[in-house]
Amino acid sequence: MARRTTKIRVATVYALAGAGMLAYLWSSETPPPLGLWALFAAAFAFLDWRSVEVNERLLMSPTVMVALTAAVAFGPGHAALGVATMAVLGAVSARDVRQRRLFQPVANFGQMVVTAGTSALVLEQFLVRAEAAGGGAFWSWAALGSAAAAIVYVVVNYAMVAFAVRVVFRQNLKAWSHLGELLPSYVAMGFVGGLLGATITRTEVVLPLVFIVFLIGYQNIASFGQLREAHAATLRGFVKALEAKDLYTRGHTERVAEFSALTGQELGFRGTRLERLRWAALIHDVGKLAVPRELIRKRGRLTTDEYEELQRHAHMVEEILAEVDFLQPMVEIASAHHANYDGSGYGGRGHNEGQRPSVEASILAVADAFDAMTSTRSYRMALSQSYAFSELRRNAGKQFDPEVVEAFIRAIEKTGHTFGSPFLDDPEQARLLAEGKVDAHG
Amino acid sequence: MGEPRFRIGLPFVPIAAGVGAVALVVLLLPQAAVSPIVLAIWALLFAEAGLVRVPAASGNRLSLAFIIGAAMPILLRAPDSFLPDAASVGVVYAAGVFLLAIVRLLRHDDLSRVSADGLRLGFGLAVYATVYSLVLLSLEISVEVPWSADPWNRFASFAVAAALWVITEAGLWALMTEARDGISKRYLWLLGLGDWMVMLSLLATGALFGFAWDEMGMWAILVAGLPYAFAHVAFFRYLEARSTYGQTIRALSRIPEVAGLSLDGHSDRTAGLAVETAQELGMTPREVDEVRYAALMHDIGRITLNEPNILRRGFTDEDLARWGAEIVAEAPYLRKVAGLVRRQHEPYRRPGEERDPSLPMASKIIKAASAYDQASMELGFSSLEALEVLHRGAAYDFDPNVVRAVRKVLTRRGVV
Secondary structure: OHHHHHHHHHHHHHHHHHHHHHHHHHHHOOOOOHHHHHHHHHHHHHHHHOOEEOOOOOEEOOHHHHHHHHHHHHOOOOHHHHHHHHHHHOOOOHHHHHHOOOHHHHHHHHHHHHHHHHHHHHHHHHHHHHHHHOHHHHHHHHHHHHHHHHHHHHHHHHHHHHHHHHHHHOOOHHHOOOHHHHHHHHHHHHHHHHHHHHHHHHOHHHHHHHHHHHHHHHHHHHHHHHHHHHHHHHHHHHHHHHHHHOHHHOOHHHHHHHHHHHHHHHOOOOHHHHHHHHHHHHOOOHHHHHOOHHHHOOOOOOOHHHHHHHHOHHHHHHHHOOOOHHHHHHHHHHHOOOEOOOOOEOOOOOOOOOOOOOHHHHHHHHHHHHHHHHOOEOOEOOOEHHHHHHHHHHOEOOOEOHHHHHHHHHHHHHHOOOOEEOOOOOHHHHHHHHOOOOOOOO | OOOOOOOOOOOHHHHHHHHHHHHHHHHHHHHOOOOHHHHHHHHHHHHHHHOOEEEOOOOOEEEOHHHHHHHHHHHOEOOOOOOEOHHHHHHHHHHHHHHHHHHHHHOOOOHHHHHHHHHHHHHHHHHHHHHHHHHHHHHHOOOOOOOOOOHHHHHHHHHHHHHHHHHHHHHHHHHHHHHHHOOOHHHHHHHHHOOHHHHHHHHHHHHHHHHHHHHHOOHHHHHHHHHHHHHHHHHHHHHHHHHHHHHHHHHHHHHHHHOOOOOOOHHHHHHHHHHHHHHHOOOOHHHHHHHHHHHHOOOHHHHHHHOHHHHHHOOOHHHHHHHHHHHHOOOHHHHHHHHHHHOOOOOOOOOOOOOOOOOOHHHHHHHHHHHHHHHHHHOOOOHHHHHHHHHHHEOOOEOHHHHHHHHHHHHHHOOO
16 A cells, blocks of 8 residues: 555645646746637647557657647747646546546646646747847747757656656666657657747748648657557567467466566666567577477477477577568577577577577576476476576576576565475476376375 | 560650750740759759658658658749749759659669659649649739738648649559559559658648748758658658568468478468459458468468377368467457458358358458469469369359459469
8 A cells, every 4th residue: 555655645746746837827927829729739638648658658749849839839928838738638648547547647737737837938038038139040049949948848757757657666767668769859859849839930821730740740659659569469479379389388488578577677687678688588489389289298208309309499480580670689589598508509590509698598598497497397297496496506607697597586586476386396206297107295 | 474564664755754854944944033053952952852762651662852842832932922933943843853863873773763753753743833833823813912912822722732742643653553563553542542641741841841941041951851850760660560560470471381381482472372363353452461461371270280189180171271260360460361361261152052242352362372372383283274273163162253363463474
């Protein structure tokens, strides 16, 4: 319940800040013309409603562009009040309604009003100077103001969202991918918005074109979401195909991905690198699709030949995924997951005989081995976590990277969960159990 | 390859077009109200922009010359008027298109492509500028004080002219591509019109540039350029997303082949024939995509064939289709395709029964295309004998319309 009180506290502080901002602006400024306000407010609300999911916790829309265009078009003395009241419309998103949640809209109300109001107040300082300068200098001041306001908008917005996420969900926003790519383009959008607003004040006829530019801004962000979805759908497709072929591995892929991600975080991976590792884990067994099924599900011990054929699957992933461009860095990691730390073992393209595999491939190898030991297979019952840990440590330096093994164990212990059997510490017994030659207590 | 119906690359067409463009420049330049140096700068900018070509989803490549082209009638005006100066605009268009063609030829681009692109671009520009001028003229004529008028008239004229340019571009592209590749016109038209968002972004940034230039000068480049950059990035992301889906489906379709469960390249060849047949039958781009994906995945059910129990118990084509459909249905973006895969084994009509009108055309096409590939590659029949297999099965196993379309495609390929 601690999270609930934090939620209420954050929401209250944010909402009060937003209300305070509105009250201050109401007393110091006059409202802009209603028609113009309604036009921009409609665009703002529409684009905000259709926000695009750009990573696990962040929704984005080109509202910064609409806000700053409107601010300049409203002019000093009206801008901050006009934009802050527009921002109120953006508080509720489609997802909040679907999930019937209250915290997000209330916190967003405060966050968006403060963000929009602050950046418009900054912009106004420059606009006054721009109007006073006139002529060619008008555009220089307007451009400078737009840039400053865009940076203020993005910084305030990001700071308030990141703070709320960190306090309430105990997660760090920086851990999510592609922010480095998205934030600068967001600033550029705000800058263009300010300049477009300045254009409207001089040439009213561009107004309809400005709305097309808003649409272009939306497409820019939506395309990012689409590409992300295409990548996710691809990974889901292969995971599902793998499960359709062999029910036994159901869950194995997801668990290995989870273990790999935890270990990666423990080793300081972030953003795109972490995502790449998780994706590599999701495809690490795709090569099995080309291995005869009776081998995967075989009961009893594998012969040496059969074992070699099973190992071959690490290499088949390269052949199957050769044409999927975006997966190539992940294929490199996945195909090396049977390579050993001492340079021996089987690895595909990503592995050179006698060389250490990459840290990513080492993490994948440890996660794969751990899950194999702690889950029940056709030829052996699940073993205990403590046995698996000691086995990993025993092979550290030979099969596994010692640093990765320690990071992995730390990461698993941090989760507080225990995997595998509660009592089985003997692999021989586990095998006999699976073959039905002995009962659980024998 | 079969003989195309006519070829744009006949050598006299590019020469005539080039001479025409030069003649236009020579004739119009003395009439132009804007200084020749300014016109030369715009023409050079136009040609330069024309070299940057954005690939659209249809496969057509739309160049940045659209931006400059859209701005010209708004910028180059007759003295004391908002009407475009026809001679100035004509000089920039003719000189720009001509220069662009020359530069592309110097870069060893294919002559027939360059002249086809140049003619299409020139025609679109002519339509755009003419419509813009006529609409503006008719709007302004009703105003009492001429040319002092409402700037909104200029916007309305731009909107109408831009819409017609989009339609012209799509139509001409469809006609030219049909002439070159022999793909159905309806299919290409719809495909070309699907690029409207790319076109609109280019034309709107052009108009923004044109309207802003008078007031802002160089700042207009930034105001129009950055939105264009956003659009550019968006198109490339969309294309990448599209190709990712395509690559994923191809990779999945290769699994039975990599595992040695079906003939190497079977799904690829079946998809190739099925897509051309679907286009021949005048299906829409969306339907053709579904045919392509379903044909690529039609054998995916075979990955279950390593299961010893199944091999012992035996299985029918229906089982294979059902297992395949179950796997395909796991991907949410392929749910419709799963239905097509499931029904691929059904005959057109069973003897003594009414035929089932709900059997999708795509499933019938895949059944025929797969049977053809099996006959020609697995059973070693010649192309003619393989086609004969389809003919013999027409009206029972295969839809006669589909068989006819397959024959047309094979004739065009020159194999029968």
